[in-house]
Amino acid sequence: MSHSPKHPAGHPAPTSADVARLAGVSRATVSYVLNNTAAVRISDRTRRRVREAAEELGYVPHAAARSLRAGHTRMVLLPTAHVPVGPLYSRFFDELQWALRRLDYTVVQYGSLGMDGDEAARAWAELRPVAVVAFGEIALTPQGVEVLKRSGARAVITLGAHQVEGAHALVLDQAEVGRQAVAHLVERGRRRIGVIMPEDRRLDFFSVPRLEGARQAAAGTGAEIVPVPLRHEEEPAAELAGRWRDLGLDAVFAYNDEYAMLLMRALQDAGIDVPGETAVVGADDLLLGRLLRPRLSTVQIDMVIGRHLAELVDRAVRDPGGAPERHDLMAARLIHRESS
Amino acid sequence: MSHSPKHPAGHPAPTSADVARLAGVSRATVSYVLNNTAAVRISDRTRRRVREAAEELGYVPHAAARSLRAGHTRMVLLPTAHVPVGPLYSRFFDELQWALRRLDYTVVQYGSLGMDGDEAARAWAELRPVAVVAFGEIALTPQGVEVLKRSGARAVITLGAHQVEGAHALVLDQAEVGRQAVAHLVERGRRRIGVIMPEDRRLDFFSVPRLEGARQAAAGTGAEIVPVPLRHEEEPAAELAGRWRDLGLDAVFAYNDEYAMLLMRALQDAGIDVPGETAVVGADDLLLGRLLRPRLSTVQIDMVIGRHLAELVDRAVRDPGGAPERHDLMAARLIHRESS
Numbered sequence: 001m002s003h004s005p006k007h008p009a010g011h012p013a014p015t016s017a018d019v020a021r022l023a024g025v026s027r028a029t030v031s032y033v034l035n036n037t038a039a040v041r042i043s044d045r046t047r048r049r050v051r052e053a054a055e056e057l058g059y060v061p062h063a064a065a066r067s068l069r070a071g072h073t074r075m076v077l078l079p080t081a082h083v084p085v086g087p088l089y090s091r092f093f094d095e096l097q098w099a100l101r102r103l104d105y106t107v108v109q110y111g112s113l114g115m116d117g118d119e120a121a122r123a124w125a126e127l128r129p130v131a132v133v134a135f136g137e138i139a140l141t142p143q144g145v146e147v148l149k150r151s152g153a154r155a156v157i158t159l160g161a162h163q164v165e166g167a168h169a170l171v172l173d174q175a176e177v178g179r180q181a182v183a184h185l186v187e188r189g190r191r192r193i194g195v196i197m198p199e200d201r202r203l204d205f206f207s208v209p210r211l212e213g214a215r216q217a218a219a220g221t222g223a224e225i226v227p228v229p230l231r232h233e234e235e236p237a238a239e240l241a242g243r244w245r246d247l248g249l250d251a252v253f254a255y256n257d258e259y260a261m262l263l264m265r266a267l268q269d270a271g272i273d274v275p276g277e278t279a280v281v282g283a284d285d286l287l288l289g290r291l292l293r294p295r296l297s298t299v300q301i302d303m304v305i306g307r308h309l310a311e312l313v314d315r316a317v318r319d320p321g322g323a324p325e326r327h328d329l330m331a332a333r334l335i336h337r338e339s340s
Numbered sequence: 341m342s343h344s345p346k347h348p349a350g351h352p353a354p355t356s357a358d359v360a361r362l363a364g365v366s367r368a369t370v371s372y373v374l375n376n377t378a379a380v381r382i383s384d385r386t387r388r389r390v391r392e393a394a395e396e397l398g399y400v401p402h403a404a405a406r407s408l409r410a411g412h413t414r415m416v417l418l419p420t421a422h423v424p425v426g427p428l429y430s431r432f433f434d435e436l437q438w439a440l441r442r443l444d445y446t447v448v449q450y451g452s453l454g455m456d457g458d459e460a461a462r463a464w465a466e467l468r469p470v471a472v473v474a475f476g477e478i479a480l481t482p483q484g485v486e487v488l489k490r491s492g493a494r495a496v497i498t499l500g501a502h503q504v505e506g507a508h509a510l511v512l513d514q515a516e517v518g519r520q521a522v523a524h525l526v527e528r529g530r531r532r533i534g535v536i537m538p539e540d541r542r543l544d545f546f547s548v549p550r551l552e553g554a555r556q557a558a559a560g561t562g563a564e565i566v567p568v569p570l571r572h573e574e575e576p577a578a579e580l581a582g583r584w585r586d587l588g589l590d591a592v593f594a595y596n597d598e599y600a601m602l603l604m605r606a607l608q609d610a611g612i613d614v615p616g617e618t619a620v621v622g623a624d625d626l627l628l629g630r631l632l633r634p635r636l637s638t639v640q641i642d643m644v645i646g647r648h649l650a651e652l653v654d655r656a657v658r659d660p661g662g663a664p665e666r667h668d669l670m671a672a673r674l675i676h677r678e679s680s
Contacts, residue, residue, distance in 0.1 A: 013490050058487045060465040080437070080449055097420070097451040106463075109420055109449035111437040123446075125400040147398045150353050234630060258628075265631040288598075288628065290574055291605040 014057040023053035030054075034061045076100050076313055077129035079120065079138050080111045095306030096133075103314050105131075117144050125151035131313050134167075135159035142166055155316030157309070161209055168316055169326045170309060174206050176332045178213030180299045181253040181281045184334045186223045190251035190279055193218065194228040196259050207255055210283075214253055228252070232262060241266035249278055251340070257282035257289040260296055264339065279340035283332075294338030302331040354397040363393035370394075374401045416440050416653055417469035419460065419478050420451045435646030436473075443654050445471075457484050465491035471653050474507075475499035482506055495656030497649070501549055508656055509666045510649060514546050516672045518553030520639045521593040521621045524674045526563045530591035530619055533558065534568040536599050547595055550623075554593055568592070572602060581606035589618055591680070597622035597629040600636055604679065619680035623672075634678030642671040 016034075020027045025046060032040045033050040054060070078093070097107045110124060121144030124132055132153055134140045142165035145156045149166065156167040163169035178195065185193050195214045197207050211227055218225045226249060230236060244267060254260035260282030264274055274280050274294060282289055282298040289296035312325065356374070360367045365386060372380045373390040394400070418433070437447045450464060461484030464472055472493050474480045482505040485496045489506065496507040503509035518535070525533050535554045537547050551567060558565050566589060570576060584607060594600035600622030604614055614620050614634060622629055622638040629636035648669075656662065 013492060058483075058490045060462050060487065060491055062466065062468055062491075098454075101451070101454075107420075107451040108467075109451070111441070111447045111449070114438075122400050126402065126446075127448075128402055143398075147400065150398045151400055151402075152353060232627065234627070261628065261631060287572070287574070288601065291601060 014059040016059065016061075018057055019050065019053045019059050022057060023049045025050060074105050075127065075129045076105045076107050076131045076133065077124050077127060078107065078109050078133050079135065080109045092306055096309050097306070099307040099310030100313065103310060105310075105313070117141050118147070120144070121147045124148060125153070128152050131155040131157070131317050133157045133159060133309065133313065140164050140167065149320075154320035155313055157312060157316065159309075160205070163324070163326055166324065168312060168324050170312070171326060171328045172330045173213075173328065174209035174330070175213030175216065176330050177206075177283050177299050177301060178210035178215075178253065179217040180213075180332045180334045181210075181283065182214040182217035182223070182225070184297070184336065185251040185253065185279060185281060185340060186218060186221045188251075188279060188340060191222065192224050192226065192249050192251070194226045194247065194249040194252035196252060196255040196263065197227050197229050198255055198259065199229055199231045203255075210253075210255065230255075230259065230263070232259060234262070234266075237262045237266035238269065241270035241272065244270060244272055244278070251279040251281075253281050253283075255283065257284045257286040257296060257298055260298075260339075261288055261292060264292060264296070275339050281334075281340050285335060289337070292339070297337045297340040298335050299332050300335050302333075354399040356399065356401075358397055359390065359393045359399050362397060363389045365390060414445050415467065415469045416445045416447050416471045416473065417464050417467060418447065418449045418473050419475065420449045432646055436649050437646070439647040439650030440653065443650060445650075445653070457481050458487070460484070461487045464488060465493070468492050471495040471497070471657050473497045473499060473649065473653065480504050480507065489660075494660035495653055497652060497656065499649075500545070503664070503666055506664065508652060508664050510652070511666060511668045512670045513553075513668065514549035514670070515553030515556065516670050517546075517623050517639050517641060518550035518555075518593065519557040520553075520672045520674045521550075521623065522554040522557035522563070522565070524637070524676065525591040525593065525619055525621060525680060526558060526561045528591075528619060528680060531562065532564050532566065532589050532591070534566045534587065534589040534592035536592060536595040536603065537567050537569050538595055538599065539569055539571040543595075550593075550595065570595075570599065570603070572599060574602070574606075577602045577606035578609065581610035581612065584610060584612055584618070591619040591621075593621050593623075595623065597624045597626040597636060597638055600638075600679075601628055601632060604632060604636070615679050621674075621680050625675055629677070632679070637677045637680040638675050639672050640675050642673075 016027050016030045020030045023030065029042060029046065030050055032042060033047050034054060100107050115123065117139045118141060120138050121140060125147050128151055130153060132148055134156070135158065140158055145164055145166040148156050157170060158164050158167045159170045159172060161171065161173060163171065182193055195211050197211060215225050226247065228240070230240060252263065254263050260280050264280050267274055267278060272278055280296065282296050283301065285298045285300040289298050316322065356367050356370045360370045363370065369382060369386065370390055372382055373387050374394060440447050455463065457479045458481060460478050461480060465487050468491055470493060472488055474496070475498065480498055485504055485506040488496050497510060498504050498507050499510045499512060501511065501513060503511065522533055535551050537551065555565050566587065568580070570580060592603065594603050600620050604620050607614055607618060612618055620636065622636050623641065625638045625640040629638050652665065
């Protein structure tokens with residue numbers, strides 16, 4: 001197969017020299033204007049002429065060339081979420097992107113499906129981001145952080161359960177969700193409490209610490225915690241409901257509202273009264289929980305708004321030698337409705 | 341504020357010269373090995389030595405420098421979705437990313453919140469992607485396509501309702517969803533059919549063509565279509581249910597399953613029998629529709645798997661002079677359950 005020319009037939013790529021010629025200025029002036037170099041005095045009229053010439057020719061600066069000259073980029077790299085993250089995270093990331101854009105960063109998301117933490121760090125480093133915000137299923141190691149910093153990243157920030165050496169940490173302690181749910185159920189007099197564990201391994205990041213938190217809340221109260229695996233489909237839920245009474249559970253923390261909806265339907269179809277026979281608590285405070293009958297009790301999770309994270313990114317980029325910061329961001333509170 | 345050094349104190353960035361020295365080979369050999377240049381014969385032993393040296397030093401190639409040398413990148417740029425796209429799209433994009441990764445492309449998502457089509461095209465062009473897949477709320481214009489091609493993009497592919505001049509098009513005709521829903525309701529003898537229109541303007545991309553399809557399916561049948569605005573919250577749904585009988589609707593296509601769930605709960609709470617008094621149809625075939633009582637009728641949407649799109653990207657990159665391709669990808673079918 002013949003390899004194709006760089007540009008489609010008949011469209012030579014315009015260069016900054018073309019822009020300079022059309023605007024009647026030097027190439028250096030084009031570069032100063034289009035890269036917003038504030039240090040050089042250029043009249044508004046000239047700036048306008050350069051911008052109009054660039055627009056007319058369809059010229060855009062080359063971010064890679066600019067980054068090679070500057071030694072770094074304004075690119076903040078976030079991994080793409082591959083877990084079904086739901087509306088809470090979507091809102092959070094939209095806010096984060098807005099806030100970084102306002103601080104003049106370019107936000108790029110990078111798919112990291114199937115990579116481990118060190119593979120991901122090397123792949124990210126190739127793009128020479130000025131900052132990386134890592135979270136979720138990608139577990140960065142101290143070596144990965146080092147690879148990123150050596151490639152020029154001024155800030156590496158992890159968003160997760162633990163702090164990683166060399167990185168700033170926004171700690172989201174999912175255990176708090178399990179603690180809140182089970183503390184409530186114990187207070188309501190429940191003594192044998194199931195904790196739904198999704199079979200989807202991508203959710204371990206959330207489910208394992210939630211179970212741990214449930215155990216912590218039950219410790220010393222005489223209540224017992226029973227992990228209950230469940231796949232998010234109708235048949236396994238019906239099967240679980242069919243042997244529910246053998247499990248002898250008087251309550252269940254259902255991982256989140258969507259699992260709670262699935263389980264509650266199966267329990268009700270099997271003739272098990274909620275909350276009379278078994279209390280059910282979800283998490284996330286989705287609208288659908290308020291649409292169920294009985295209305296679903298849930299754990300509401302307040303995530304820090306993206307703007308705060310954007311400010312940490314900017315602070316860390318400006319002061320890459322600063323000591324790693326650690327902020328605990330998870331706040332969770334129980335909303336008591338009718339199902340518990 | 342003092343500006344900081346490019347690399348954190350004490351960690352000079354390793355260069356390919358460092359790797360060459362440690363491996364005892366030339367810099368050219370390092371470049372050939374780490375960029376997987378197949379044209380040059382290098383022994384497996386040397387390749388291994390170079391890779392080990394790079395790993396030991398924490399050296400990673402610079403994607404931007406490589407792209408400047410090559411004149412283009414292997415970067416495929418996708419916009420980040422800012423609409424609440426749901427599990428169907430998440431699965432589709434995961435598949436697309438996997439497939440492109442296997443074809444040795446780097447997939448990067450770029451946040452384009454609040455940009456119009458031309459602004460987005462210029463911002464994307466700065467990253468010099470070899471291909472762009474645009475979709476959703478970003479409406480590329482022929483000018484935007486031109487800017488991207490002049491900056492070196494070999495393939496621009498739109499995913500949406502319309503074809504854009506100069507770009508390949510994967511057409512997802514959302515009207516088909518509305519047509520399927522309303523054709524079913526007409527066939528069931530319904531004559532005054534509401535179509536829920538979400539007040540969230542970001543969903544116009546889906547909702548407007550769905551309404552158009554609903555009108556097409558009703559045309560000539562004697563059935564009437566009534567657009568019904570709704571915000572996805574409990575109070576407006578209850579308010580709508582309170583004046584439902586004034587609207588005189590015997591059926592409703594509820595935009596999607598989540599809106600259908602909200603509306604059905606409000607109708608039932610207001611004492612309106614579903615489907616006796618009003619039939620309800622959703623769309624997306626989510627699990628939650630099967631958990632409702634009555635079980636929700638819905639329009640199932642089959643999206644082309646991401647692999648097909650990845651193959652189109654690769655074909656278009658290899659043959660940038662090829663005529664724009666257009667493929668219709670939307671397939672929708674009605675699943676009749678109990679609510680209609």
